[in-house]
Amino acid sequence: MNESNAFQPLSEAQRLAYLQAMEVPLWIPRDLPEYEVELEIESENAQQIAMAPVESVAQKIDQSISEIKASAASDKMPTENFAGVNESKEVEAKHNNTTNTHKTNHAQSQIGETEQPVVHAVSQTTAQKKLVSGSYLKLISWRSTNKADKRLLIICRHHKDQPAQSFARSNGPSQFMSDYLKALQEYVAVSGAEIEMRLAHLTEAGLGSDCEPMTQKLTELKPDLVLVLGEEGVRHLFDKDATVSEQRGKLQQMEGGFEALVSYHPYSLISDPPLKRNALEDLRLVAKALLREEKLI
Numbered sequence: 001m002n003e004s005n006a007f008q009p010l011s012e013a014q015r016l017a018y019l020q021a022m023e024v025p026l027w028i029p030r031d032l033p034e035y036e037v038e039l040e041i042e043s044e045n046a047q048q049i050a051m052a053p054v055e056s057v058a059q060k061i062d063q064s065i066s067e068i069k070a071s072a073a074s075d076k077m078p079t080e081n082f083a084g085v086n087e088s089k090e091v092e093a094k095h096n097n098t099t100n101t102h103k104t105n106h107a108q109s110q111i112g113e114t115e116q117p118v119v120h121a122v123s124q125t126t127a128q129k130k131l132v133s134g135s136y137l138k139l140i141s142w143r144s145t146n147k148a149d150k151r152l153l154i155i156c157r158h159h160k161d162q163p164a165q166s167f168a169r170s171n172g173p174s175q176f177m178s179d180y181l182k183a184l185q186e187y188v189a190v191s192g193a194e195i196e197m198r199l200a201h202l203t204e205a206g207l208g209s210d211c212e213p214m215t216q217k218l219t220e221l222k223p224d225l226v227l228v229l230g231e232e233g234v235r236h237l238f239d240k241d242a243t244v245s246e247q248r249g250k251l252q253q254m255e256g257g258f259e260a261l262v263s264y265h266p267y268s269l270i271s272d273p274p275l276k277r278n279a280l281e282d283l284r285l286v287a288k289a290l291l292r293e294e295k296l297i
Helices: 012-021 043-051 054-075 089-096 107-111 124-131 175-189 214-221 231-237 266-271 273-291
Strands: 136-143 150-156 195-203 211-213 225-229 259-263
Touching (some): 150 214, 211 214, 225 273, 231 259
Parallel strands (some): 150 225
Antiparallel strands (some): 136 195, 136 211
16 A cells, blocks of 8 residues: 555545444534534444435534524423523513513523512501400419409510510519519508419410410400500500500500500510619509509608
8 A cells, every 4th residue: 555545534424334333323513503513423323324425414514503593492491401502581581471572692690690589569458467466364373362452464465586485484574573572561460451473475366275365365364554664565556666665654545445554565675674773663654553642752
């Protein structure tokens, strides 16, 4: 064999026949505007393609690519599975229920976009209805005395950061509230009267058999005065924007004609000791309202 013929390049037909004989799958890259496709030629058609002109092979490949496009469109395959695809916003609009459409010239930046979360606003009317949706009392199985001249009901509603145990345990007042009630008894003892004190948690939902509607429970207990502790209770019963500082010292009217005074949540007094002085003033007013006296000595 001549040295000049040893390196003579193969013709296209010879190259295809050689690839077929070596069982090498035929792969012809093309510069496509929308898809990059790797096309494998089945072995039964490889010989025909090898003997066909290059133009015929290109036509068959174009036809195969068209079929792939049609199949992808009919199956609604997600376009993010393909690199280099310009996706229309019309497809995204169907899923996001929006009428805006636009196109991007760079598919990679489009695929990298993150969908913004949809925020659903709650109407003010709904929030207000939730605020006053219900008032229930969970009465503590405890009372200061069985014989009394006056009845005082102390109710407390707790913020998520205010432990309910700072107000009462399951069978009586907390240690802090025990001292709190002793101070009230000292003010009342001046007149020689006895008061019956009861404790109850104020809730919006009547969860459990021990929770009863507030109006029903007030009618049953018939307290001479109700003491509401904490801003959560004040806002739930009187004014959603009220504060204890604004409402303390004022005689309030509750449903059923019951009178009420307001003061600080016990946990607020534990966390901020200087408030105890104001709390003692509130207890003097409680004693005054119960005894209907103009002046306490």
